[in-house]
Amino acid sequence: MHDVAIVGCGPVGATAAHLLGKTGLSVLVVEREPDPHPLPRAVHIDHEMMRIFQGIGLIDRLLPLMRETDGHLHIGADGGVIRYLGSAGQARPFGWANDYFFYQPELEAMLRGGLTAYPAVDLRLGAELVGLDQTDGHVTLHLADGGLASARYVIACDGARSMVRKALDIRLDDLRFEEPWLVVDAELDGPVQFPAFTGLPPAANLQKLSVMLCDPRRPATIVPGRGNHRRWEFMLLPGEDDREMMRPDKVAELLAPWVAGIPHRLVRAATYRFHGLVALEWQRGRVFLAGDAAHQTPPFFGQGMCHGLRDVVNLAWKLELVLSGRADAALLTSYQSERDPHVRAVIGAAVAAGRYICELDPAKAAARDAEMRRRAATPGATAADLIPAYRQGVVGNGGGPRFIQPRVTDAAGTTRLLDDVTGGGFVLLRGPEAADIALPPCFDSLGVNVCHIGRDCLDESGMLATWFDRHGLGPAASVLLRPDAYVFGLAADDADLSDLAAQLAVTLHMMKEGTTCPA
Structure with a gap:
């Protein structure tokens, strides 16, 4: 029994395996092709994708492949x-x-090869999924060779012609661009x-x-x-x-x-045929659609693969919380409520551009x-x-936008990107005048990393101070970041931290005993 099975090991499926493998979850990856597709398909990613690759430790191997x-x-x-x-x-x-811009066969080969770093990731190349059944507790995968595999959750990253989407009879919403x-x-x-x-x-x-x-x-x-x-x-x-x-x-x-x-x-x-299509359901029970299986966008802003990578980074941290028992499975319903409006907004911009082009x-x-x-x-x-903020789901007071990542100087005097200093995950970024206080219990439960501006990270560029000013925050304020580097919420001062923690507990569906935060 695996924690998660991933169907498809293109760039989106392979990235999902890295994200989950890094958490220590047991992951099965089923890919029918023994080798990466030999011809270029997707060619573009943006800064947010580079930040994802930075977070899973692949950026040094990735940069030589990029233009x-x-x-x-x-x-x-x-x-x-x-x-x-x-x-x-x-x-x-x-x-x-x-x-x-990149050459997809090279990118796929690098991502696949990197999965050997995770002992709990089982990559099965040349294994074709032909069917699946699910119960209240797990999903059974039927393979073409007659073999069976089981997982508590499944992520379908099997492309625009997704076998999983078709098997589940999930329809696509046609946005009328072809x-x-x-x-x-x-x-x-x-x-x-x-x-x-x-x-x-x-x-x-x-x-x-x-x-x-x-x-x-x-x-x-x-x-x-x-x-x-x-x-x-x-x-x-x-x-x-x-x-x-x-x-x-x-x-x-x-x-x-x-x-x-x-x-x-x-x-x-x-x-x-350049399409604008979005699945009407992104989750059916314990099975999730991601990437081209969930949506297809005209390529006029190069966001097709970026959508898929945002999907899996959004889903991976939520699955880890649920599978580790720190959040209720109801949290997973926020996947579509966050990603669907996000994707539709960007596809809408691409379709509008496509119509005039x-x-x-x-x-x-x-x-x-x-x-x-x-x-x-x-x-x-x-x-x-063009990339909007999240407006619903795991979003608290003042939350929703992507947070910036300037270069900062850490306590040892080394200049690094912010995520490398904070360690990623949930991050509480404290203003330079925020006091050292006991934090709400659920922050400990979630392993929130605390970073004091001016002490743990010196903001020499001034970008953090500018961001705080733009959002009406003083030097004693705090910003709580989600593991995908989107802002969960803001606390104007330490008195607001308990309210922020309570909002987090509600939106994460932290129903397990000992993990709820006091109001």
């Missing part, structure tokens, strides 16, 4: 900029750059050849940006990749045939303006360009600004 970039640029029908979500030259409040695109991956021995776009921001470097061409003649996207890998996405026009568009001569014709005179090698060309009428495209330039985004806006 750091500067955001997203949208070009109108006339060849001029209509939207810029860039981060070049800006501060990094979350500790990492906003955008990183467009056919040709995706082309190539390796270039030189820079992409861009035309002379107008209105470029002074700091913009086209080789370090995701460039979206809102051209009614054929909308397209060009994105950087790690090393010499580059990707193009070309919208198929009405009447075009998928197979015809994947022919080598047609692909070469589409690439020609961008690779003129540059030696290159085609890696693959495949057609996709995919405009094929020249007159409407010209009107769109003029309107977007009139209401140009606030200077300094980035794609990270």
Whole structure:
């Protein structure tokens, strides 16, 4: 009997196994393919994903596989900029750059290989799930070779065609966006050849940006990749045939303006339907859907895989609390109540962008360009600004947003990222004038890590002080962070800490004897 079984060992499933394996839970990972998928699919993650990898100790192995970039640029029908979500030259409040591109086969191999660090993680490659049954106490998995396995909970990370979702007969909510695109991956021995776009921001470097061409003649996207890998996405026009568009001569014709005179090698060309879909149920009994099994988003802001990683980091800490007996299983119902609105908000932004990017009428495209330039985004806006706060679930007074992660100096005089100093998990960040007092009992039960600003971490950048000021907090205030680095709640002073603890006990469903906090 395993604590958790994970179906699928792509980047999302493998990350879930790392998160759970780090807690010491016994984890079974079932993956039907013996080797990572050999072709690139997802290509982008953001700073929040880097923070997740930092937390599970993989960041040093991950960084060599990444290409750091500067955001997203949208070009109108006339060849001029209509939207810029860039981060070049800006501060990094979350500790990492906003955008990183990677080569998925490398990432998957690294994540899978790293699972050997956890004795309680059982990775079974070449094992295909064909069915599952669940009772009040566990789930039984039926494997293609006739074998059986059992787990107290199951996370389905088995992709857009999820066998688990289909077996549970969970329907998808269609957000009414479906467009056919040709995706082309190539390796270039030189820079992409861009035309002379107008209105470029002074700091913009086209080789370090995701460039979206809102051209009614054929909308397209060009994105950087790690090393010499580059990707193009070309919208198929009405009447075009998928197979015809994947022919080598047609692909070469589409690439020609961008690779003129540059030696290159085609890696693959495949057609996709970009969808906006969300599962109506993310939990059925002891089984949870995550990643593409739970939702599919158009790729216009590169958030598809990011959604899946947020799913599993949200679910992993809650499963650990429940399986360790420190919280009631009712806590797990907050998974969908938190993640579903979050995902829908980001998919909504991507669908809205997709609708204007995919405009094929020249007159409407010209009107769109003029309107977007009139209401140009606030200077300094980035794609990270699209990620909303949590508004329900495990959220107390003042909670919901992602917390920043500046570089701070620890008590030994070493400058490190904040999470490396606090140790992660639940963190109570105390203002520089907060007193040393006995903390509420449930903080001890949850193993809350306490960090005093100015003593345990010196805020030389001033980012923490600015955050406190922006949220109306004085130097004696405290901020309670969840294990996923989202803010649970705020305490203006020590007198408010008991109220904050009581809110935490309620939202975590801490019903076990000895774990509730006094009101």
